[in-house]
Amino acid sequence: MTKNILFGSRHIGPGEPLCIIAEMSANHDQDFDKGVKIIEAAKEAGADAVKLQTAIPDTLTIDSNGEYFRVGGGTLWDARTLYDLYSEACMPWK
Numbered sequence: 726m727t728k729n730i731l732f733g734s735r736h737i738g739p740g741e742p743l744c745i746i747a748e749m750s751a752n753h754d755q756d757f758d759k760g761v762k763i764i765e766a767a768k769e770a771g772a773d774a775v776k777l778q779t780a781i782p783d784t785l786t787i788d789s790n791g792e793y794f795r796v797g798g799g800t801l802w803d804a805r806t807l808y809d810l811y812s813e814a815c816m817p818w819k
Contacts, residue, residue: 732744745771747772781811781818782815794807
């Protein structure tokens with residue numbers, strides 16, 4: 726079994742330089758140009774890659790206003806549903 730993997734043109738594993746992967750999360754606000762700027766900023770900051778999560782609300786939760794599907798606990802999103810929040814933060818497959 727090999728201890729290193731090839732990631733693009735670099736090797737990752739023991740004895741190799743650190744590989745930094747930036748997480749974009751939902752910070753793109755579903756705006757392509759904003760996403761590109763985040764990727765450029767990650768590169769400028771020294772990241773070797775950017776991780777994107779592709780999902781839509783229907784693959785994460787159900788559209789329900791039930792107690793277990795609403796956010797609570799004194800956050801900025803209190804009383805919002807998970808479905809609503811995932812709809813705003815998702816990165817659709819297209």
